[in-house]
Every structure is written in C-alpha cells, then in structure tokens.
Amino acid sequence: MPPSNFTALAGEPSSALGVPCRPARYLIYFAVMPLQILELHAAKQPESLNDEWMILENAGSNDFVSQGCKLVVARNPNARGREIGKIDPGFVLHAGQKIRLVTGSPGTKAHGAPPDETKDLKNYHLFLGGPVLEGAGSTVALVLNQVEMARATFDPKAKHGVAQ
DSSP states (O other): OOOTTOOOOTTOOBOTTSOBSOGGGTOOOOOOOOEEEEEEEOOSSTTOGGGOEEEEEEOSSSOEEOTTOEEEEESSTTSOOEEEEEOOSOOEEOTTOEEEEESSOTTOGGGOOOOOOOSSEEEEEOOOSSOSOOSTTOEEEEEETTEEEEEEEBOTTSTTSBOO
C-alpha cells in the first residue's frame, strides 16, 4: 500500500479507493524462466572433459538468451556455490528446445572427442580447464543476474545423473 500522503500525478489513473495505479513503483515483477537441467553426465577420466556434459531444456513458452549466465557449482546442495565460468557469447534456447553444455573444448585432443550432435540436440562448449562435477552431491546451477535459472544435483546412481 502506498504511503497516506501519496497522491496521483495529473492524468494518472487511480483505483476506486483513490490509490494511484502505479504498481510497478512498489512491486518488482520478475518471471523466472522454466529451465531444467535434465541430465548430468560425469567423465570417466578427469582429463576427458568432453565426456562431461549436461542437458539443459527450455520448458517454457518464451525464448531464453544465455548471454551473461554464470555456471555455479557447489560440493553439495547446502554449500555455497562458486562461479566457474560465464557463458559468453551464449546461445538462444527456443521454447521446448534442448542443448548439451559440454565442459571441454572441441579442438583439444586431450579432452577427448565431443558427443555427437543431432538435429534436436546441439553442443555448446564451455571451454573449462577442469571437471565441473566433483562426485555425488555436486550441485550445478545456471545463474543470470543473481537469479537462479536452473539447478540440479548430481547422483551417479540416478537414471540421468540428476538427484530427485
């Protein structure tokens, strides 16, 4: 509720109670994208970074632009995460589309061969220097402007590597 001494500006609409209709002045509306990390896949060898990846899906009805998103990792779901990389220049994830975020670099032989792309699932390489997943319980989050867009906890025993 606005302060009692608050009056409407000239020409500004007001409610039946005489309260100016400027809700954006008092409330911040922010819609969080329905992004999901569907799968987490750990590398069998720590140096084969192209074998470590995650699948991200846009389950919403709007496009998602990943430019400026940060990848944050924590040792367990309750620990504070640390930023390990920034997605730049990024990619556009259309409604219903999936993308595979691969930890390594496609041109580095030591990282191994990257997973094969399909028509429905493209690769986006993060060019990181080390593995993201540090064992069971590792939590990965995608953060944009301090807002968590997607989060998943690694469980090697789960079907797709994501704990329920």
